Amino acid sequence: MPTAPAQNTPRDCTIADALEVVGDRWSLLVVRELFYAQRRFTEIARNTGAPRDILTTRLRKLVEHGVVAREQYSDRPPRYEYRLTEMGRALSPVLLTLKRWGHEHVRKSEDPVRFDHTCGHEFVAEVHCTACGDALGPGQLNLEPER
16 A cells, blocks of 8 residues: 655745755854955954864855855965855845844843944844835734745
C-alpha cells in the first residue's frame, strides 16, 4: 500500500532563503563591519572576533551570493578589500532593527554605537507600513493564508 507524503516538510519561506545567505553570527557581523566602513580582512577579523578560517569562508560565501564585492588594492603581496554591494547595503534596515532590538531587549544599557540622522536627531530604526506610514505595533499584522 502506498504511503502518504510526509506532512512535516519545512515551510517555503523567504526568511529561510535569506538565512541561507546571512543567517549566522559571523556573516551578519561582517556585513556590520562593512556597513561601519571597515574594508580590510584584518579590520573585520579584529572587530568581529571571528577566527580567520571562518571569516575567510563567510567572506567567500557573501561574495558568491553578491552581498559583498572583493577588490584587489595591492599587487605585491596581493591584498584585497571588501565592500557592500547594493544587495549588501539593502541589509542596513535589518541590521539597524536588530541593533534596536538588541539594545531594548538584550543589552538594556548604554548603546556603544549611536547614529545621528541628517535631521540632527538620533536615528532609531522603526518598521512601518509603506502604504499608510504607520509604525508597526502589536496585533497589527494579519497572516495571509498560504497560496
